[in-house]
Amino acid sequence: MAAYPAWDQDSARMIVAGLAHLEGATLPMLHALQDEFGYVDPQAVPLIAEALNLSRAEVHGAISFYHDFKTAPQPARTIKLCRAEACQALGCESVVAELSAKHGIAVDDHHAGDAIVETVYCLGNCALGPSALVDGELIGRVDAARIAGLCQHGRAHS
Amino acid sequence: MSANPVRIFVPIDAAALSVGAEAVAQAIASEAAARGLAVEIVRNGSRGMLWLEPMVEVETAEGRIGYGPATAKDVPALFDAGFASGGAHALRLGKTEELDWMKRQQRLTFERVGVTDPLSIADYRAHGGFKGLEKALALTGGEIVDAVKASGLRGRGGAGFPTGIKWKTVHDAKAEQKYIVCNADEGDSGTFADRMLFEGDPYLVIEGMTIAAIAVGATRGYIYLRSEYPHAHRTLQRAILKAEAAGLIGASVLGSQHAFHLEVRLGAGAYICGEETSLLESLEGKRAIVRAKPPLPALQGLFGKPTVVNNVLSFAAVPWIMDHGAQAYADYGMGRSRGTLPIQLGGNVKRGGLIELAFGITLREIIEDMGGGTLSGRPIRAVQVGGPLGAYLTAEQLDVQMDYEALASMRAMLGHGGIVVFDDSVDMAKQARFAFEFCAKESCGKCTPCRIGATRGVETMDRIIAGAEIPKNIAVLRDLSKLMTDASLCAMGGLTPMPVLSALNHFPEDFDRPPLPLAAE
Numbered sequence: 001m002a003a004y005p006a007w008d009q010d011s012a013r014m015i016v017a018g019l020a021h022l023e024g025a026t027l028p029m030l031h032a033l034q035d036e037f038g039y040v041d042p043q044a045v046p047l048i049a050e051a052l053n054l055s056r057a058e059v060h061g062a063i064s065f066y067h068d069f070k071t072a073p074q075p076a077r078t079i080k081l082c083r084a085e086a087c088q089a090l091g092c093e094s095v096v097a098e099l100s101a102k103h104g105i106a107v108d109d110h111h112a113g114d115a116i117v118e119t120v121y122c123l124g125n126c127a128l129g130p131s132a133l134v135d136g137e138l139i140g141r142v143d144a145a146r147i148a149g150l151c152q153h154g155r156a157h158s
Numbered sequence: 159m160s161a162n163p164v165r166i167f168v169p170i171d172a173a174a175l176s177v178g179a180e181a182v183a184q185a186i187a188s189e190a191a192a193r194g195l196a197v198e199i200v201r202n203g204s205r206g207m208l209w210l211e212p213m214v215e216v217e218t219a220e221g222r223i224g225y226g227p228a229t230a231k232d233v234p235a236l237f238d239a240g241f242a243s244g245g246a247h248a249l250r251l252g253k254t255e256e257l258d259w260m261k262r263q264q265r266l267t268f269e270r271v272g273v274t275d276p277l278s279i280a281d282y283r284a285h286g287g288f289k290g291l292e293k294a295l296a297l298t299g300g301e302i303v304d305a306v307k308a309s310g311l312r313g314r315g316g317a318g319f320p321t322g323i324k325w326k327t328v329h330d331a332k333a334e335q336k337y338i339v340c341n342a343d344e345g346d347s348g349t350f351a352d353r354m355l356f357e358g359d360p361y362l363v364i365e366g367m368t369i370a371a372i373a374v375g376a377t378r379g380y381i382y383l384r385s386e387y388p389h390a391h392r393t394l395q396r397a398i399l400k401a402e403a404a405g406l407i408g409a410s411v412l413g414s415q416h417a418f419h420l421e422v423r424l425g426a427g428a429y430i431c432g433e434e435t436s437l438l439e440s441l442e443g444k445r446a447i448v449r450a451k452p453p454l455p456a457l458q459g460l461f462g463k464p465t466v467v468n469n470v471l472s473f474a475a476v477p478w479i480m481d482h483g484a485q486a487y488a489d490y491g492m493g494r495s496r497g498t499l500p501i502q503l504g505g506n507v508k509r510g511g512l513i514e515l516a517f518g519i520t521l522r523e524i525i526e527d528m529g530g531g532t533l534s535g536r537p538i539r540a541v542q543v544g545g546p547l548g549a550y551l552t553a554e555q556l557d558v559q560m561d562y563e564a565l566a567s568m569r570a571m572l573g574h575g576g577i578v579v580f581d582d583s584v585d586m587a588k589q590a591r592f593a594f595e596f597c598a599k600e601s602c603g604k605c606t607p608c609r610i611g612a613t614r615g616v617e618t619m620d621r622i623i624a625g626a627e628i629p630k631n632i633a634v635l636r637d638l639s640k641l642m643t644d645a646s647l648c649a650m651g652g653l654t655p656m657p658v659l660s661a662l663n664h665f666p667e668d669f670d671r672p673p674l675p676l677a678a679e
């Protein structure tokens with residue numbers, strides 16, 4: 001699990017400058033910033049706008065459009081639980097219900113602590129669902145107890 | 159210790175990893191070391207028998223012998239049973255090529271997936287790689303386009319538009335810069351063929367895109383990959399670097415005068431980015447709002463330049479076509495659906511996975527014969543074909559053939575070839591509600607029928623599920639569906655009524671609900 005450095009405007013500026021030569025560089029920049037700091041601080045907006053000769057509104061608009069980009073620091077661990085149709089057919093909604101009833105974990109609740117279980121739609125593991133993506137690793141045939149355990153793990157390390 | 163190490167294959171496909179393939183590979187390495195046995199562990203793609211993952215294969219004199227599903231705990235016993243030379247064990251499956259699931263298929267696009275080391279250029283070439291590209295290099299762009307046209311290849315991303323005609327438009331367009339864009343957004347539930355191909359045979363897609371570039375005169379290409387696929391992303395990035403270093407792409411394609419620069423770009427978790435114009439906006443760095451067509455992307459695509467946008471599987475079919483000839487490809491299939499279709503079987507099914515077959519096999523054969531029925535053992539009740547915008551079919555409708563027109567005639571669609579099986583515990587009113595909810599969350603927001611209509615759809619379904627004024631609310635539902643179908647700018651809003659209405663029409667009993675007790679209001 002990644003432990004991110006605090007936002008640093010100078011290293012953010014370096015990251016942005018390093019990608020400015022790409023065609024349509026906005027998304028690569030946002031991904032690189034989020035990889036580095038775990039989120040995209042609003043201070044990135046003027047940096048990117050200036051580097052790419054865009055208005056701040058355009059940059060802000062891109063950040064807010066995409067589900068991936070977070071504008072505040074995130075919990076130590078993010079577990080992305082698939083809730084699309086194939087995983088529904090394999091009981092992902094009972095996993096969600098059990099997480100809340102037995103383990104006190106509400107999916108998509110940002111106030112739940114230093115681990116978060118987030119909804120995503122399809123991880124490409126539809127024959128081995130329910131599926132989850134934990135710190136970039138795919139897990140198949142997942143159940144509520146396993147996810148709750150992974151949340152605990154997130155806490156212990158933070 | 160014998161001179162030649164035994165070659166043991168352990169998949170590095172994300173689905174195999176999701177059920178423990180990494181631990182199995184490590185256990186094999188340490189167990190072999192402890193026993194002083196020389197082994198070479200090859201990390202291959204998956205053969206597509208996902209219910210058998212992790213499936214380990216051992217190379218023997220008679221061929222590759224499969225064992226699975228294997229856990230790390232099974233490894234010592236496997237060695238005790240002499241699995242390194244194909245010995246008998248409860249997990250022994252026999253020769254992989256002769257397993258029923260493999261033998262029934264017609265693998266053209268997936269011929270190498272699970273067979274080769276995905277990142278080895280030598281292995282790729284030894285198994286027929288780059289033959290299509292080499293043949294294409296000897297032709298004019300127009301001749302390549304004609305071959306693709308003659309093969310009958312239709313876009314595998316969902317709409318089924320003839321690939322050759324799209325390429326011809328870009329070929330004929332005059333511009334100083336043209337682009338090739340590979341749509342690897344694969345957002346549909348129940349689909350994973352693009353991912354498996356990237357993880358199991360990435361050079362095939364690179365080869366297909368390079369042929370497209372030569373055909374239309376493009377020098378730059380982008381693969382737009384969804385961010386939900388970190389494993390595929392790693393493999394692709396490494397494959398592109400290796401292909402560049404080997405002179406396959408870059409300033410000169412295989413020593414020719416053609417340049418082709420290729421880059422992977424990551425999406426950021428938005429389903430609508432699979433829609434081609436929205437994808438282009440995203441590649442340009444903007445909010446991914448759908449563009450009105452015309453102009454077609456073929457004429458004014460990425461940065462306003464002529465652009466080929468094709469699905470991963472469309473590009474991946476081309477090297478085979480160039481190598482074996484357009485007619486050989488067109489000889490597979492039925493009606494206007496030519497060639498083979500990579501079918502993805504998922505959901506509540508016993509043997510889920512990837513099957514490549516000529517168009518024409520029936521849904522029932524796929525789900526019952528290949529899939530073995532439901533995983534839960536309960537009766538099949540509904541099957542969704544073609545992703546979240548595709549129709550739900552009943553168990554009685556499964557004799558339909560996998561073919562664009564056959565499914566369309568049942569008000570269903572093939573989409574990207576994903577099949578999701580549900581057993582009799584499914585609540586179809588909830589599935590209809592989900593279809594609206596998904597559309598409301600993933601709509602790009604450009605047009606009112608989709609943006610507002612989907613939210614109204616969720617509310618209407620909530621009333622139906624609560625048993626409130628059923629006939630009146632069903633009339634609202636039909637009215638809303640008609641409006642969304644007729645007035646949405648793209649298929650996101652335009653096709654959301656397909657799962658909704660198919661659920662309502664085929665499973666009306668789930669919509670006829672007794673009123674909930676008032677306390678629930």
Ligand SMILES: Cc1cc2nc3c(=O)[nH]c(=O)nc-3n(C[C@H](O)[C@H](O)[C@H](O)COP(=O)(O)O)c2cc1C
Nearest residue numbers: 313314315341343344345432433434468469472649
């Ligand atoms: C909402 C929506 C989502 C789509 N998602 C995808 C996708 O994930 N992958 C894809 O190849 N095509 C997708 N398409 C279809 C593309 O717009 C386009 O038709 C396709 O990329 C063209 O390539 P093809 O001719 O090779 O199929 C989607 C379309 C819509 C309306």
Ligand code: SF4
Nearest residue numbers: 602604605608648651
């Ligand atoms: S139908 Fe929906 S997704 Fe498509 S353009 Fe309109 S609002 Fe956007």
Ligand code: FES
Nearest residue numbers: 082087123125126
């Ligand atoms: S639907 Fe959950 S992984 Fe595809």
